[in-house]
Amino acid sequence: MVVDDRENGLFRVNRKAFLDDEVLAMERDRIFSRCWLFLGHASELPNPNDFVTRNVGGKEIIFNRDRKGEFHAFLNTCPHRGAMVERQEAGNSLGFRCFYHGWAFNNNGSYATRHQPGTYPENFNHDGCANLVQVKLEHYRDFYFINYDNGANSLDSYLADAKLVLDIIDQHGPNGMEVAGGAQKYSIRSNWKLLMENSYDGYHAMDTHETYFKYLADAIGGPAELPKVTNVMNLKNGHAAIEGDAPWGRPVAKWIPAWGEKAKTEVDEIKREVISRVGVEQANRICQLGRNTGIFPNLVINDIMAITVRTFYPVEPGLMNVTAWALGVKGESRDFRKRRLDNFLEFLGPGGFATPDDVEALESAYRGYAAHQLAPWNDISRGLSRGAGEPFRADDEEQMRCFWREWDRRMGGE
Numbered sequence: 001m002v003v004d005d006r007e008n009g010l011f012r013v014n015r016k017a018f019l020d021d022e023v024l025a026m027e028r029d030r031i032f033s034r035c036w037l038f039l040g041h042a043s044e045l046p047n048p049n050d051f052v053t054r055n056v057g058g059k060e061i062i063f064n065r066d067r068k069g070e071f072h073a074f075l076n077t078c079p080h081r082g083a084m085v086e087r088q089e090a091g092n093s094l095g096f097r098c099f100y101h102g103w104a105f106n107n108n109g110s111y112a113t114r115h116q117p118g119t120y121p122e123n124f125n126h127d128g129c130a131n132l133v134q135v136k137l138e139h140y141r142d143f144y145f146i147n148y149d150n151g152a153n154s155l156d157s158y159l160a161d162a163k164l165v166l167d168i169i170d171q172h173g174p175n176g177m178e179v180a181g182g183a184q185k186y187s188i189r190s191n192w193k194l195l196m197e198n199s200y201d202g203y204h205a206m207d208t209h210e211t212y213f214k215y216l217a218d219a220i221g222g223p224a225e226l227p228k229v230t231n232v233m234n235l236k237n238g239h240a241a242i243e244g245d246a247p248w249g250r251p252v253a254k255w256i257p258a259w260g261e262k263a264k265t266e267v268d269e270i271k272r273e274v275i276s277r278v279g280v281e282q283a284n285r286i287c288q289l290g291r292n293t294g295i296f297p298n299l300v301i302n303d304i305m306a307i308t309v310r311t312f313y314p315v316e317p318g319l320m321n322v323t324a325w326a327l328g329v330k331g332e333s334r335d336f337r338k339r340r341l342d343n344f345l346e347f348l349g350p351g352g353f354a355t356p357d358d359v360e361a362l363e364s365a366y367r368g369y370a371a372h373q374l375a376p377w378n379d380i381s382r383g384l385s386r387g388a389g390e391p392f393r394a395d396d397e398e399q400m401r402c403f404w405r406e407w408d409r410r411m412g413g414e
């Protein structure tokens with residue numbers, strides 16, 4: 001499926017990788033059942049007994065804190081006959097109760113059902129048959145991930161150098177970050193891997209998003225240019241990022257005239273605080289630079305203006321469900337939170353300037369794959385021949401090749 005032929009200047013992916021039901025079945029088995037998948041952010045559960053529910057990699061999950069405040073991830077399926085034990089999207093509850101026959105559970109997963117005497121055998125194994133099934137859960141900083149493979153290596157080793165990006169994100173504010181507002185959910189009629197590619201594709205921006213750049217030129221009072229890219233980061237294990245100077249307004253320390261003079265003082269203050277806390281070099285990466293990061297297989301963090309976190313899962317080869325959250329600095333001013341949320345909606349939101357254009361590109365590509373027998377290959381060779389020591393540029397396609405090499409390795413090179 002993946003041809004990585006540096007000698008002949010060629011890196012390409014067979015379009016069957018996007019089309020085949022068999023490939024998707026293998027992905028469910030070899031990728032979504034074995035990789036660490038992003039579950040949620042600690043700020044979504046600020047109090048004991050808080051919970052959220054979501055579908056992660058095709059399985060219904062409860063992400064919650066118990067009475068003692070411990071974090072858990074449970075399969076949201078009743079051990080009796082499978083119905084969901086929690087159907088709300090979020091809440092605060094001491095336990096869960098299945099609506100089908102009424103089995104009940106404490107929020108640490110243990111069964112709390114009182115059966116009438118004589119209904120179940122004396123030796124019925126409640127612990128083995130009646131507790132909620134816990135899923136392997138680990139976190140790095142406030143980012144929680146699950147793994148359906150109980151034998152999986154630690155999250156820490158899996159994330160490898162992607163931790164550097166999570167550090168940068170978390171250090172935007174003195175007290176960390178929080179999910180700001182709710183989630184955006186939408187579907188795209190295309191293959192999930194195309195959104196991964198698109199999320200750190202520096203090559204498409206000026207063409208696909210022409211309308212946005214025109215709007216931006218007005219907003220910032222000058223020509224909107226692509227960021228001068230300073231870095232393509234191979235973060236190992238299939239994770240990668242493109243990093244560049246953020247020429248536009250950033251809620252953290254990049255002022256633009258459209259925000260007015262008062263905001264300028266606030267921005268300077270924010271910047272001073274960040275420098276005093278993390279030093280000049282790291283502060284520069286936080287305040288001046290932005291990055292689009294892909295954490296294998298499907299966590300994207302676009303830290304360019306607002307910070308957008310997205311995951312997306314295949315429903316079918318040609319259909320994915322996307323969820324996006326905005327992260328904001330805990331305790332930031334109302335004005336800055338508003339700017340951040342405006343930007344979250346206005347750029348990468350489903351009705352924003354960027355996402356509808358990207359969706360159109362991804363859906364049109366997918367329609368093109370109907371002719372895969374006659375046109376079987378996608379090309380990802382841009383920048384492939386850069387020599388040792390010559391840095392990759394963000395409008396190269398090295399970050400995507402990082403993804404595809406890992407994808408191919410996990411799929412067994414078949």
Ligand code: FES
Pocket residue numbers: 078079080081082083098099100101102103
């Ligand atoms: Fe949950 Fe029967 S399926 S109580």
Ligand code: FE
Pocket residue numbers: 198204205208209354358
């Ligand atoms: Fe785009």
